[in-house]
Amino acid sequence: MNFAANRTVFITLAVLLLLLGYCAAQFPFVLSTRVLGNLLTDNAFLGVIAVGMTVVIISGGIDLSVGSVLAFVGVLLGVLITQQGVDPLLAFAIVLVIGTAFGALQGAAIHLLGAPAFIVTLAGMFLLRGACFLLTEDSIPINHPLYTQLASAGVPLPGGGQLSFAAGIMLLIIVAAGVMLRRTEFGASVYGLGGDARAAELMGVRAGRATVRIYAFSGFTAAIGGILYSLYTSSAYPLAGIGLELDAIAATIIGGTLLTGGYGGVFGTLLGVLILGVIQLYITLEGTLSSWVAKIATGALLLLFIGAQRFGRAKDH
C-alpha cells in the first residue's frame, strides 16, 4: 500500500512541478512567495474539503453535499454574526457542530438504509442548498473585527508573500488527517471498508460506527471549509460552492486516490488541489483565452495530467 501510494504521489508531484515550471517560464513572477502563498490561500477551503472527500472516497463512498454544507455554514455564520450579533468564535463552534452532525446523519442513513452514498448525499446537497435559501436569499456581509483580523493574519514569508491563516489551517488538517488515516485504527478501518466492506466487517470493523464517523469527518471538514470561505470573502452567499464537490472529487482522484476505494492518501490530494489551482492560474495569466477556450484548455490540461500520471505508473510495472 505504502509503496504503490508513494509512487503515484511522486509522479503527481513531478507533473505538478513540470506544470509550474512551464507556467513560470512564461510568467517568471509565478515563482515568487507571493503567488505561491496565494496559491495556498486561494485554495485553502477547497483543500480542507478535499481532505474530507479523500477520507470518504478511500472508504469507498462519495460525498456530494460538501458544496452545500460550505454554503449553508457560510449563510448561517452570516445570520448569526451579522444579524444576531453572536460572537464569531461561538458561531464557529455552532457551525462546526452542525456540519459534523449533518455528516453523521448522512453516514447513518447510508449505513442503516443500505442506500448508495451518491444518492443520500445528493439529497443532502439539495436539502442544505435549499435551507440556505430559506435562511437568506441575499448575500450578507460579515464585518466583525475578528474576521478582518483572521482574513489578513499569517506568517510573512521572505519575498513579500505570506503563509496565511487559512493556508495554515489547511496544512494542519492535512497533516492531522494523514496521521488519522495512517496511524489510527479508525484510519485502518477506512481503508478496510474501501477494500472490502464485508471482509472488514467480518474482521471486527464496526461498519456502522465507522461510516457515521467518516461522513461526520467530511461534514466537519466541509464546515471548516465553510468557515474559511466565509473568512475569505467576509460574507455569506447562498449560491457559494456550487459544483465545488466536483472540484474536490477531481482533486482527490488526481491526487491518486481510487474512486473505487481502498487506496490513496491526503498528501496526494493536496497536490491535486494545487494542480487544479495552477491550471486555473495559468489560464488567468494567459488571459487571452476566451472563456470557452479556457474550458477546453482546462479539460485538456486535466487529460494531459491524468495521461502523464498513468504513463508514469505504467512504467514502473
Add this chain to the structure above:
Amino acid sequence: GKQGGGNGGMTVGFAQIGSESGWRTAETNAAKASAKEKGVDLRISDAQQRQENQIKAIRAFIAQGVDGILLAPVVATGWDQVLKEAQAAKIPVVLVDRLIETSDKNLYLSAVTSDQVLEGRTAGEWLTKTVGSRDCPVIELQGTVGSSPAIARKKGFDEALAKTANVKIVRSQSGDFTRSKAKEVMESAIKAVGGNKICAVYAHNDDMMIGAIQAMKEAGLRPGKDVLTVSIDGVPDIFKAMQDGEANATVELTPDMAGPALDMLAAYKKDGKAPPKWHQTPTKLYLPDTAAAEYQRRKDLY
C-alpha cells in the same frame, strides 16, 4: 475614436463572471472590442459564476502587475479583502455591471452599472400603465434563486405593482434565467392557473421570456396579444419576437459596460484624477414600434 496615445500599452485585467448567458457573452465581446479599439491589452478571466475564482483572478492580476482591473462581481458582498490588496498594489479597480456592498467606497475607483431595481420598476410601471384599471394576474419568472439580478429585479417590479391593486403576481417561480427551464415553468403555470386567466408575464430576462412565449404558443395562447409580456436585457431575439407581435416590451441593459470603464482607467492613469463614483448606464424601455430597427442594430453585437 482613439483616446490619444495615453492608452498605449495599458494592460487591464477583467474578472468576468462567466459565460452563462447570451447577454454575458455580449458584454465580454463588447469589452474585447472596445479594448482593441483603445489599444488596451485586456486579460479576461472567466470565473464560471464563482466568487472565489474571481478573487483568485484578481490576485493573479495583482501579481502580474496590471494597470487596472475591471470586476463584474458575481455577488455584492465579500470584496473588501482583495480590493485592499489591489489598493495596496496601487491598482485601480472599476466595477462593471453590478455594485458591491462595502464598508469603504474608496476601495474601488468607480462603477459602471445599470440600476437593476430600476429595471424591474420600469418593467412594472410599463405593465401597470398598459393594463390600466382592469384586473391583471401576472406570472413572474424569476432568475436564479439567490442571484442579485433576480433579487433586484423582483424588488423593483414589486415596488411598481405596490402602487396598484389590480395588477397582482399570482405565481412566481424560478426559470433559472434559461429558456428551457422557463418554458417548463410556464407550461405548469398555464396548467395550474388556467391559460385564459393569465393577463401578463414578467421575466427577469429575455431568454426566459422567449421560452415562456413558446410555452404559451404551444398551449394555444397568443403571447403579445392575449397575454402581455415584459422582460429585461434587450437581446436580439426578443426584438425579433416583438417584431412578430409575440412580445410587448423589454427593458434594455446595455452590454457595453467595459468601454466607459476603460476610458475611466485611461483618464485616471493619465492625470490621476478620480472619476465620479458611479457611471450609471441608461435604463431604457423598448416597445414593438422600434423593434425592427433595434434588431438590426444589435444582431451583430451579439
Add this chain to the structure above:
Amino acid sequence: MSDSAPLLDAHGITKTYPGTTALDDVHFSLQAGEVHALMGENGAGKSTLIKILTGAESRDGGTIALDGQEVALGSSAVAQKSGVWAVHQEVMVLPNLTVAENLLLGSQPRRFGLIDRKTANRIAKDTLTELGLDLDVARPLGAYPVAIRQLVAIARAVHAKARVLVLDEPTASLDAPEVERLFDLVRKLASRGTGIVFITHFLDQVYALSDRITVLRNGKSLGTFAASDLPRDKLVSMMIGKELQHAEAGEHRCEARAGAAVVRFSGTGKKGSVEPFDLALHEGEAVGAAGLLGSGRTETALLMFGIDRAEGGSVEVDGKSARLRSPRDAVRYGLAFSPEDRKTDAIFADLSIRDNVVIALQAKRGWLRKLSRREQQELADRYIAQMNIRTSDADKPIGKLSGGNQQKVLLGRWLATNPRVLILDEPTRGIDVGAHAEIVKMIENLRDNGMALYVISSELEELITYSDRISVMQDRRQVQILEGDDLTVAKIVAAIAAPVEKAAA
C-alpha cells in the same frame, strides 16, 4: 473435559433464506480444549452455522451461550470481543492493507496513542514466523495467493488469543506440509484450552485431528459423536444419506498416451513469475501439477491461459504457432481455465446460476449469437443435475450458494464450452466427499474422451489417480516431469523436496 460446562453452547438454531431452510433447530456445543469437526455435504449448512455462531449472520431462532451465559453475538466485532473468532470459507481479508495490518486490525500496538508501525510490523513478523510463514509484512496482502491469505487470517485469530476458533475449510488450498503445520498449531491451541471448530471435507484430516464430530444434513443436525466411536463409512453415509460408491482410487494408468499435442509451450516464462518451461499437452492426456505453496503452479496456469503475458518463448496449437496474449485468445484456441480464487477471479455473485454457467460459452459464441432461453436453461439444468448442485432453481444468484456448490457451477461453466484443453486450478477445493469422487471420475472421463487437461491440486493422492504425467514445480520452476512408474506419492514428494541443484541437473 466433557463434564465441565461447555464453552459454547448453541440451541435450536434456525435460519431461513428465501427459498431455503439453511438450518433447522440445530444444536451444537463446544468444550474448551477440544477440536470439534463439523461435517456435512456441500450446502448442508455448515458455513451458515458458524457464521451465526460468530456473529457474521443473524439467526431466525435459537440461543447461544458462552460459559453458560446467554450472549447476543450481534456482529463479528462483538463476537471477537467475547473471544469468538472465525476464519471463513470465502477468505475474508483486506487485500489493500498490508499483511501486518490485516493481522493486527483492531489490536494494533500504540505509542503516544498512535499506531506504532515499527512495532506492529515486528509483532506481525514474529507471529507469522512462529507459524512458519516468511512474508514481507509491509506488502499488501492482496499480493499473496489465497492460501497465504487464509493462513494470515488464521494467524490473526491466533494472535488475538481466541477462546473459540472456527476454521471453515482452512486446508482446502494448502499443501501437505502446510496442513501439517496448521495441525500442529491447532493441537497446540487446543492444549491451551481453546475450543476449535473445524470444517473440512477431508476425512483423513477429521480423524487425525478431531475429538468429536457433529454431522449436519439438509440443515438438520444428526448428532454429535466421539471421533473414535464413529467409523468412516458410517460418517460418510450419515452425511450423504447413502453408501458412498468407492472410486477406484489409486489405480492410475502407467503408460503415457499417444495422442497428438494439442498445445505446446516452449520456453514460456515471465520474469518474476515463472521461469521458462517446456510442456506439451496431448489429446486424451492429463498432466498434473504438483508443488508446494507458492511454487508457481497457479502462475504457470496464468501464463498458459494468456492472463499473464509470457516474455519470450513460443506457443503452438495443433503444431501451428499461436498468439496467446489474452484469455480471449486462449478461449478461441479451445482452452479453458477454472481459477483457484473463486471469489475474485470467477464468480459473478449477483448473477444467477444459469448465467454463471452459460457465460463462458456465450462469450465464446460472441454477443450476437445469444443462447436461447431454452438452451440456457438446459445447460444450467444439466450441470445442476450432473454436479449435484444443491439449489432450489437455476435463478438463484450464485453468491447465495454454499462454497462447494459454487465450485461445481464453475466447473460446469467450463465444461459447457466443450474445450479441447482444460486447465483446472484446485478443482476439488471445497468439494464434499461424495462429489469429490464424482469430479475425479469426471476428469478421467474427459481425458478418455480426448480432452487435454492440466490439473493443479495439492492432493497428491487425487493427482495420481488421473494424471498421465506430473509436472513438479519448485521455486517457480518446473523441475521435473514424472511419468510411468514414477507416479507415486512418495516419488512426487521426493521430487518436490529435492534440492534445486540436483533436480535441475
Add this chain to the structure above:
Amino acid sequence: MNGLLSGARRAWPQLGAMVLMLLIDWLIFPSFFSVGMVDGRLSGSLIDVLIRGTPVALLALGMAGVIATRGIDLSVGAIMAIAGAVAATSIVDGASWQVALLYALLAGVACGLWNGVLVAYFGIQPIVATLVLMVAGRGIAQLITGGQITTFNEPGFAALSSGTLLGVPAPILIVVVVAALLALLVRGTALGLMIEAIGINPRASDLVGINRKTITLSVYVISGLTAALAGAIATADIRGADANNAGLWLELDAILVVVLGGASLLGGRLSYGLTLVGAVTLQALKTGILLAGFPPQMSLVLMAIVISVLLVVQAPAMQQWLQRRALRKASA
C-alpha cells in the same frame, strides 16, 4: 410469464415510488390525470410530465448501461450542449433537419467514443475520464455557437419536441422507441448479460473471455448517442441551442434516475424499463413542485425531502425488513 412476474415483484419499490409520486401530484392538482386531445395532440399534466422528463430519461437510458458496467458518465450534460450546438448551427447554415439531426448524433457518438476509449483502452477511472469532457465539452459547445443562443426556425427540427404521431407527442415516442431498441439490443443478444458481468466482476469477465474493452466502449458510445438525442430534443424545444445552459447539471439527474430505477452504482444491474420508471418518478416530483406553486426558494428543500422519503422506501434494508416480516407471517 414466471420471469415477468418475479421481475415485477422485485421491482415493486420502484413502481411503488412512481405511483406514490403520481398520486401526490394528483392530490396537489386534481385534474392531474385528465388527459385530453387538444389540436389532435394528447395533452394534460401527466403528458407534460412525460414530455418534460424526456431529456433526462434519454440521458438515463444511456447512463444505465454505463452504470451497469460500474462506470459513470459525467459528460452527458456537456454532450447535450454540443449536440444542440451542432444541430442549431448546421440548421442556421442551411442544412435540412434530417442532416442536422444526423450531425448532432454523430457528435454524440464521437463524444462517446472519446470517453469510451479513455475508460476502456487507457484504463482511466470513469469519473475522471468523463470529467474531462464535462469541463471541456461545454467549452466546445460555446465555441460552436460563439457563446450565443443560436436560434433557428425550422419546423421539421422543432417537431422533434412539439410534433406528434397519432396524437402522441414526439418526445414520448422517441423515448419509448429508444428504450425499446436498447432493450432489444441488450436482451435480444447477450450484450446485457455481458454488461452486467463486467460490472459485477471485471476480472472474472476477462477470464471467461468477454471482450470487455469493446463492450465498455460501446456503452459509452450509446450514452453519447442518447445524450445527443436528448440535446437535439432540448434544442428543438426552445428552437435554439443554449450552449451555456443546455443539460447543465442534468448528469446528476440522470444518475439519480438510474438509481431511482433500482440500479446499483456498483454495477451489475441493467433495466431500461425501470430506468424509465425512475425518470417518471423524478419528473413527477419536479412537476408536482411547480404545480403546487410553492415559492421557488422552497423547491430544493421539498425535492430533498421527497427524495429522502423515496430513498427510505426503496432502501435495501427496508425491503429486507419487510421481506423478513412477510416470511415470519407466512410461517406463523
